[in-house]
Amino acid sequence: MSAPEKIILADGAALANAAAARLITELVDAQAARGQAHIVLTGGSNGGALLKAVAASPARDVVDWTRVDLWWGDERFLPAGDAERNETQAREYLLDALPLEPKRVHVMAPSDGTYGDDVDAAAAAYAAELEAAGNPAFDVLMLGVGPDGHVASLFPGHPGYAVTSGTVIAVRESPKPPPVRISLTLGAIGNARQVWLLAGGEGKAEAVAGALGDVDLPAGAVRGTERTLWLLDRAAASKL
């Protein structure tokens, strides 16, 4: 378990660009050390901005994208291609522009896929996919931070936040729409070498101060085994 560290950037654009540059470097380092890299993507505003910044960076071509495994920290359980799915947004912002190996793109099932609307089966299938890959120690796991302090689809006071076993859960009655989701558990998140929490804008300031203070929030409970890094802009850090 690593103690939280903070890096504070001037604004949202600087946050996205700094995180993108850092991600590209970590991918190159992971591939040099282990021949491949496993990263976990997040949905949300800051996660989306980061993906767009990677797409815009000429440095992205130094990564061998055919040897990158992509996972998701959570997904909104909606039909394939729905604009609100984290997968759909990630493909549009970055993935469609990369020479990825399709079998290394580990999407959480949509609500009209192999498991239909059975979210429990879809969550179990993702856990099985992780297990088949050896439950990898993710090189970098990125998390957006909601204004309420949620990360992935683990919400404060919601049953999923209290789950202590397994790697993937089905989430129902999410306080943020859509109500049905799939999420990594705290345990699975804690298997990452590096956990990065991305928060930009004034709307995140309360959650950031609470999570880095003494409020019991999912964002404050996550840790990487080697590094736990908060990437903030000045507005999100304004209440620290």
Ligand SMILES: O=C1O[C@H](COP(=O)(O)O)[C@@H](O)[C@H](O)[C@H]1O
């Ligand atoms: O619904 C979600 O929200 C969080 C945070 O999103 P943001 O827009 O407030 O940054 C995101 O991290 C998560 O992946 C997503 O499903």
